[in-house]
Amino acid sequence: MAYNLKEVVANKPSRFTAGHRMCAGCGAPIVGRMVLRALKPEDHAVISCATGCMEVSTFIYPYTAWTDSFIHTAFESTAAALSGVEAAYNSLKKQGKLPEDNHTKFIAFGGDGGTYDIGIQSLSGAMERGHDMVYVCYDNGAYMNTGIQRSSATPRFADTTTSPAGKVSPGKLQPRKDLTKIMCGHHIPYVAQTAPVNNFKDLYEKSEKAIYTKGPAFLNVLAPCPRGWGYPTDELMDINKLAVETCYWPLYEVIDGRYVINYKPKNKLPIEEFLKPQKRFKHLFKPGNEWMIEEFQKEVDDRWNELLSLEELTNKQA
């Protein structure tokens, strides 16, 4: 059935409710809500969430914004805790200790801090062990909850509070880690990179595939942060679009090792279009700093070309 946003919204009430305290213009809550909309209405879900913006803004005792079962343990333990929940489900099911009509799905949410950095070990462990779960990283490219410190997902040259652009430093010195590719290295059945663009079609469809593919799945979802990136809150969806149109954040999926690029822009926009609206890259546009934009563009181009060749290579093999 073809995707239709109106139908999805009308037929599937949000399982992530209003009243949470995420910022206006934040990408994370719309990602969370749309991922959960991909669940079949009759299915129960257990959500495991890392410490971070999403957790501290959605479950402040005694209130919760989550209508499914939800567990938060610590910053780095999200995937491990969920693997325990999934193991419990398998054990109790096998022993007939859960009703037959209990169909539960397992979804983890973590920011790039909880996923790329402090939680990568427990994530890697859970994926390798093959638990039937989806790990969703909402990637806003820095430790936003603690006040915009650099992470390994922070792009090169970005100005953060622990990689400030100063008189002798151009901002973050190192290129960002490619976590999606690291997850592909786990040879799990489904890995995808997506962003909330075009009526959420790509995000919704990938969430559905990830949730209903047996075994471990990983979604890396772009989730801009107005405070950390420095854009007006009403420009969230424009920023997402620019990330995709410049190929800064390509939309692709890897199904049993086969790469599929879901969107190839006809006119790949120059990276300036993505960088310009963001205050964290303001210094890149000062006279004398043209080299930063050049190097940024080169990195984006290299990664995009590599992705194109991976698609070609893996489809040839298939």
Place this chain on the structure above:
Amino acid sequence: MSIRERLSGNEAVAVAMKQINPDVVAAFPITPSTEIPQYFSTFVSNGTVDTEFVAVESEHSAMSACIGAEAAGARAMTATSANGLSLMWEMIYIASSLRLPIVMSLVNRAVSGPLNIHNDHSDAMGVRDSGWIMLFSENNQEAYDNTLMAHRIAEHKDVLLPLMVCQDGFITSHSIENIELVEDDKVKEFVGTYKPSHYLLNNKEPIAVGPLDLQAYLFEHKYQQAEAMRKAKEVILEVSKDFEKLTGRKYELFEKYKLDDAEIAIICMNSTAGTTKSVIDKLRESGVKAGLLKIRVFRPFPAEEIAKELSHLKAIAVLDKADSLNAVGGALFTDITSAMFVNSCNVPTVNYIYGIGGRDTKESDIESVFVDLQNIANTGKIDNPYRYLGLRK
């Protein structure tokens, strides 16, 4: 009829776990507790148990997975030692604050550094304020029995706290001794089934676990944890009585060995109690009124009950198998002397730090402590209450 066997401490715990048949076990190997998940994995691979075994990539994840499993509505168990427990430390506090009755076998070993794989109690002492019930075991039989009682205590509605059963690494974990096992069906009946009132997998009643808990509520939640720990004492005694009915083996908060008419006494935990008993028997033959108080329940700490048993003594030595590095004695010493002070029990008491990093504690060492105690009893003088036993000068 009970079953007579010969098992090491680790085997005994693994057999107890097999009989309990928990829903989930998540563990990561570390000497000297490694054998427990190893033995248990064979039970899983042969279909002897219904358990899902999660071979996690670290102890931090072992405890995280146990938290997830227990919150999901399953019985979860794990085993670890030393640095494994240190790595779990963050999750140890989270497990108890979420009121999840997870059961752990802690095979005591020295915490790094430097690296040492042998027995002392520095691992357990590092989590003594984490909100876990802590039971100590002199030998394989006690490690087995404590494990069989663990779920009944931890899952009691007035308690709902995680529980760890401690035993001495190598000294009991790897020593094969005679043991009496309870029949499988009797264990099953004794332990009962786990029926949590709220759990993640209940699709009829979704719940949220692990909130951001700010100034308005955290204090009250911590008080509830403290209350549960206070109530645990009574539950432990209740369950121990039921266990005695089943097996004839009597367990209380601590064990008194020739203490009632003693003039001098040692207080210690785990395997050293066995050595001490042997020395006491010899001393008694020569007319020395020596006795022992062996702690079984270290958390909750039975302060009042212990103090009551000590007031008739002339001198006491508290043996700590971990140094608190605070310049004023080990953790057990601090707890005992605090219990004595609050309960107006004024007996000269000294502390010995001993057995660090697996340093052997021989009968002659224990004898030397009793000689010291006789001197203190005779003179009423203590030159230095903070002492070391078996330390090379």
